[in-house]
Amino acid sequence: MQEKRYAFAAPRDFALAVCFILPQLVVTGLFFFYPAGQAVLGSFFMEDAFGLSKEFVGLENYRRLAESGEYLHSAWVSLVFSLSTVLLSMGLALVLAVTADQAIKGGKFYKSAVIIPYAVAPPLAGVLWMFLFNPSGGAMTRILAGLGVSWNHMLDGDQAMILIIIAASWKQISYNFLFFLAGLQAIPKSLIEAAAIDGAGFWRRFLGIVFPLLSPTTFFLLVVNTIYTLFETFGIVHAVTSGGPAQATSTLIYKVYNDGFVGLDFGGSSAQSVVLMIIVMALTFAQFHFVEKKVAYQ
Amino acid sequence: MAGIELRKVVKNFGKTQVIEGISQSVPDGTFLVIVGPSGCGKSTVLRLIAGLEEVTSGEIFIGERDVARLEPKDRDVAMVFQNYALYPHMSVRENICYGLKVRGLPKAEQERRLALAADMLGLSEYLDRSPRQLSGGQRQRVAMGRAIVREAAVFLFDEPLSNLDASLRNQMRVELRRLHERLGTTSIYVTHDQVEAMTLAQRIMVMNQGHVEQYGTPDELYLSPATVFTARFIGSPNMNMLRASLERGRLKLPGGTFLPPIPATDAAFTGRAGEILLGVRPEDLLPAGENAPETLRCRVELVEVLGADTLVHCALPNEAEGQEPIIARLEGSSRPGPGDVIHLGIRHGKAHLFDPVTKKRLAV
Ligand SMILES: Nc1ncnc2c1ncn2[C@@H]1O[C@H](COP(=O)(O)OP(=O)(O)O)[C@@H](O)[C@H]1O
Ligand SMILES: [Mg+2]
Numbered sequence: 001m002q003e004k005r006y007a008f009a010a011p012r013d014f015a016l017a018v019c020f021i022l023p024q025l026v027v028t029g030l031f032f033f034y035p036a037g038q039a040v041l042g043s044f045f046m047e048d049a050f051g052l053s054k055e056f057v058g059l060e061n062y063r064r065l066a067e068s069g070e071y072l073h074s075a076w077v078s079l080v081f082s083l084s085t086v087l088l089s090m091g092l093a094l095v096l097a098v099t100a101d102q103a104i105k106g107g108k109f110y111k112s113a114v115i116i117p118y119a120v121a122p123p124l125a126g127v128l129w130m131f132l133f134n135p136s137g138g139a140m141t142r143i144l145a146g147l148g149v150s151w152n153h154m155l156d157g158d159q160a161m162i163l164i165i166i167a168a169s170w171k172q173i174s175y176n177f178l179f180f181l182a183g184l185q186a187i188p189k190s191l192i193e194a195a196a197i198d199g200a201g202f203w204r205r206f207l208g209i210v211f212p213l214l215s216p217t218t219f220f221l222l223v224v225n226t227i228y229t230l231f232e233t234f235g236i237v238h239a240v241t242s243g244g245p246a247q248a249t250s251t252l253i254y255k256v257y258n259d260g261f262v263g264l265d266f267g268g269s270s271a272q273s274v275v276l277m278i279i280v281m282a283l284t285f286a287q288f289h290f291v292e293k294k295v296a297y298q
Numbered sequence: 299m300a301g302i303e304l305r306k307v308v309k310n311f312g313k314t315q316v317i318e319g320i321s322q323s324v325p326d327g328t329f330l331v332i333v334g335p336s337g338c339g340k341s342t343v344l345r346l347i348a349g350l351e352e353v354t355s356g357e358i359f360i361g362e363r364d365v366a367r368l369e370p371k372d373r374d375v376a377m378v379f380q381n382y383a384l385y386p387h388m389s390v391r392e393n394i395c396y397g398l399k400v401r402g403l404p405k406a407e408q409e410r411r412l413a414l415a416a417d418m419l420g421l422s423e424y425l426d427r428s429p430r431q432l433s434g435g436q437r438q439r440v441a442m443g444r445a446i447v448r449e450a451a452v453f454l455f456d457e458p459l460s461n462l463d464a465s466l467r468n469q470m471r472v473e474l475r476r477l478h479e480r481l482g483t484t485s486i487y488v489t490h491d492q493v494e495a496m497t498l499a500q501r502i503m504v505m506n507q508g509h510v511e512q513y514g515t516p517d518e519l520y521l522s523p524a525t526v527f528t529a530r531f532i533g534s535p536n537m538n539m540l541r542a543s544l545e546r547g548r549l550k551l552p553g554g555t556f557l558p559p560i561p562a563t564d565a566a567f568t569g570r571a572g573e574i575l576l577g578v579r580p581e582d583l584l585p586a587g588e589n590a591p592e593t594l595r596c597r598v599e600l601v602e603v604l605g606a607d608t609l610v611h612c613a614l615p616n617e618a619e620g621q622e623p624i625i626a627r628l629e630g631s632s633r634p635g636p637g638d639v640i641h642l643g644i645r646h647g648k649a650h651l652f653d654p655v656t657k658k659r660l661a662v
Contacts, residue, residue, distance in 0.1 A: 190383035194351050198397035198444070199371040208396075212387045 036277060042270035061271035070247070071255070071272070078251040082164060088142070089169035090221055093176030098206070100177075101184040118174035126239035129167040153241065157248025160241045164249050167240055168233045176221050183217035184210070189279040223287040227280055252276055299452040300361030300374075301326040301484060302347065307356035307366075309342055316342050318508040324486065324501065329478050332486045333495035334505035334531070340488040343505070344454050349373050353523070360451055376445035377454040384429040384444075391425040394443045411447040415517045418477070419443050420500065435466045440614045442474075445563065446481070453485040459494065471497055492532050496520070522650070526657040529577045529650055535609065537650070538583075538624045541578040549576065549649070550616055552622055557592055557649065574660070577650035582611065583626035586643035593641040596624055598634045606630050612640065 002251040046057045065071050079223050103110055115126070132140040143153045153160040187210060195205045211218075235252045237243060243250035243258060250258065251274065260269030302324040309317035316339050324330050334341045343352040347358055349370035353386045358366040365373045376397075384393050394415060398408045416422045419439040429437055438458065441530040444455055455474075456596045475498060479484055495502050496516045504511040504519065504527070511531075512524040523529035529537045543550045547555040586593040596612035607646055625641055634640050651660040 188381065188383065190379045190381055191372075191385060193348075194379060194383040194444075195385075195396070195400075196350070196370045196376070197348060197375060197377050198448075199400040200396075201371070204400060208400075209385060 011244075039270045039273045039277070042266055043274050044267075046267040047265075057267070061106045061267045062275075064268060065271055065275070071138065073247060074250050074252055074255045077161075077247070077249060078230065078253075081161065081233075081249070081251050082226055084161075084165045085168045085172070085229045085233070086222065086225045088165060089172035090176050090218070090225060092169070094180050096173070096177050097180035097184055098210075100181055114177050115174050117171050120171065125171055126167060129170070130240055133163055153245075155245055156246055160245060160249045164233070164237055164240055167236050168229060171185070172225060172228060173293060179217055179221055180214070183214045187213050193253050201244065219290060220287065223283050226283060230279065301328075301357040301359075302452060302486070303357075304343075305357040305359070307343075307346060307358060308354045309339075309346060309351060309362060310354045316508050317346070320510055322503060322513055323508060324484060326402055327482045327605075328501060329475075329485045329487065329498065329500045331489060331495040331501070332497035332503045332505055333489055334511075336490050338505045339508045340490070341456055344377075344456050344486060344488050346542040347373075347452070348375050348454055350375050369662060375454055376449040376450040376452070377456070378441045378445050378458045379444075380457040382429075382441040382458075382461075384437055384440055386429055389426050389428055390432070390440050390443075393440055394421075394425075394428065394447055397444065397448050405577075408447075411449070415443040415446045418446065418480075425494055430526070434462050435470065436494070438462060438470060442477070446477075451484065453483050455485065455487040457489055458487075460489070460491075467494075474498060493534065496532065502532075503529060506531075509525075522659065523577075524659050526575060526577070526652050529652070529659075533579055535580050535625045535627070536617040537577045537579050540576045540578070540614070540622060540624070542574050543572060544574050549574070551576070551594060554593065555592055559645065564634055573654045575652040575654050575657075577652060578644055578648065580627040581607075581623045582645040583624075583628075584645055584647035585628060585632060586641045593643045594624070595641055598636050598638045598640060600636060601634060604630070608632055610634060610640070612642075 002041050044056060044058060045054045045062065047054050058293070093268050100111050120128075130138075132138050133151060133153060135141060135154055138151075142152045151159060153163045191209055191213070192205055195209050200208060230251075231253055235253065236259065237249055237251055237254045238257075241249040243254045252272065256272045256276065259265045259272065263269075304322050307317055308315065309636050320343065334340055346353055346366075347360075349365065349368060349372075353366050355368065357364045360373060360375070364520065385396065388396065389583075391412065392450050393630060394412055398411065403411075412425075412644055413422075414495050416425060419442060420435070421439055421443055424432060424436060425438075429440065432440065441458065455629075459470050462470060464648040474487075481482045487498060489498075501514055502519055503513045504515055512519060512528045514524075519528060519532050523532060523537075523546060526539065530539065531652065540552055542552060545556075551557065583594075594614055596614045598610055598612050600611040602611070605632050610626045610628055612624050612626065614624045615621055624642075652658065
């Protein structure tokens with residue numbers, strides 16, 4: 001995660017550099033800055049119920065958000081969902097990576113097995129989980145029934161939450177695994193050996209040496225995974241629970257969509273997406289600030 | 299403190315045998331240097347003793363205990379790594395005390411040992427710095443401090459000076475010697491550098507391709523190398539190795555001259571005839587008068603002036619296939635030029651004879 005900065009020697013080089021990044025700039029402008037600008041603008045206006053007229057309302061949309069019980073509920077749902085998904089996917093990935101780092105025989109097979117989920121397209125993954133947990137006759141549903149758990153995420157809000165957490169974590173485990181494994185392998189073996197001779201057993205070494213040295217990776221993943229759970233999981237929520245039952249899985253990003261495109265409240269929806277945008281900007285800033293400056297040891 | 303004894307230690311990596319059954323004992327308090335070319339298994343031996351690798355078979359005694367199956371932490375050894383292996387997220391103080399903290403030593407005792415080691419190594423001012431704020435030499439010292447405070451029975455060093463520049467290396471070598479004189483801890487020091495080995499060691503173990511070529515004091519190795527390998531490996535420039543032959547108890551040199559008769563006392567020579575390897579160190583070649591019968595007549599090819607002495611690279615014509623290279627270390631004032639023909643005699647008693655097949659030493 002180290003960054004190299006190049007100074008351009010001549011204006012000619014600068015022009016060339018611009019040529020190289022221009023396509024990317026155009027794409028970013030068209031698909032990111034333009035809609036983002038629209039959202040910021042839209043958040044200051046309110047439309048009438050039929051979408052015929054627009055009125056400038058200043059911060060009214062934001063004030064309403066702050067007072068809306070539904071919005072606060074959605075924020076809470078998002079918090080539970082994001083925290084659980086991040087902890088579950090990172091925790092499991094770390095355990096798998098540490099195991100893979102130790103494994104000598106069959107290591108290749110093991111690594112491939114953990115990485116495969118990342119190659120499965122998200123909609124497919126969503127469908128897969130839906131089949132497995134289908135309330136009427138899914139394989140997992142039957143296994144759970146055998147264990148005395150009656151599973152129906154269409155009716156039970158907690159179960160719906162558990163299902164989208166599992167579905168969202170599943171793919172992310174592969175991604176996190178790769179980063180953790182690379183991070184572990186970047187730690188010089190001699191450090192672990194020195195600690196072993198110094199008298200530290202496995203856990204002591206892990207907590208005192210390995211985990212602290214892994215912290216740049218951990219922090220990076222923490223940010224990336226949080227952003228993932230806030231945004232990219234829209235598809236999973238949409239496919240698996242549609243925010244239900246009774247808003248139990250209506251995360252912030254899902255609510256942006258629902259209020260905007262189903263509820264047709266563009267002003268409120270825009271204000272919500274601006275709030276999300278600010279959260280992401282803060283996270284990205286923290287990422288650059290801490291990973292680059294504080295957490296790196298080399 | 300304790301001595302170390304290896305008994306028939308074998309190590310295989312997969313199907314390759316890397317250590318071919320080493321048996322050797324190191325008396326308590328000895329500074330032993332293991333030296334040999336890269337890849338000969340030096341580090342592996344050290345790591346076997348430390349417990350970082352598991353022996354395939356054999357026993358390793360530290361003091362009275364066979365430690366071959368123990369965890370590294372239970373072997374009472376301390377180790378200094380080539381890359382120092384300092385914990386980058388800990389201060390110098392934490393680095394040095396980590397092993398004590400892990401072992402649950404009382405805080406006061408930790409402080410006492412830390413102060414002692416820091417004083418000994420001149421680290422007292424740097425205790426609160428992080429390793430990345432230190433120079434190479436200082437990091438090296440921290441690594442040694444970490445070993446010293448453990449007060450372990452055995453110190454293990456794996457090429458600890460090879461990442462330092464030449465002058466710092468010389469300085470640290472002297473300090474290591476002093477440290478050992480002061481602490482008297484049994485130490486095993488691995489290096490591929492024979493100069494380092496000669497200057498540091500009380501005992502040297504020369505290794506080659508997974509076995510021990512010779513074990514002895516630096517003098518023993520230098521003055522009577524047991525094999526051609528040791529003879530060539532120890533000493534710089536390398537010992538000259540000439541193909542000679544034995545005829546009626548006399549050594550016939552390449553080029554046709556005979557050396558004085560060899561005393562018939564040595565059983566190895568009686569009845570022996572044919573090819574033999576003659577080793578002569580460059581400093582044991584002396585300029586001789588032209589008409590002396592027992593000299594090597596060679597042509598000078600290159601002259602290296604070192605100041606105190608001069609290294610003369612020559613070609614020695616031999617009967618069979620032309621020439622053999624030979625290097626002589628002559629006095630600084632002696633300056634033959636390329637193309638000159640010079641006559642060299644062998645210093646009395648300094649001819650080393652080896653069997654050309656077994657490569658073992660023949661005479662004492
Ligand atoms: N972990 C390992 N796996 C396989 N081969 C190894 C391993 N460690 C060392 N070797 C091999 O063992 C031989 C001796 O290595 P080493 O003890 O490191 O040599 P040295 O320290 O004398 O340079 C080398 O040929 C090396 O390739
Ligand atoms: Mg080595």
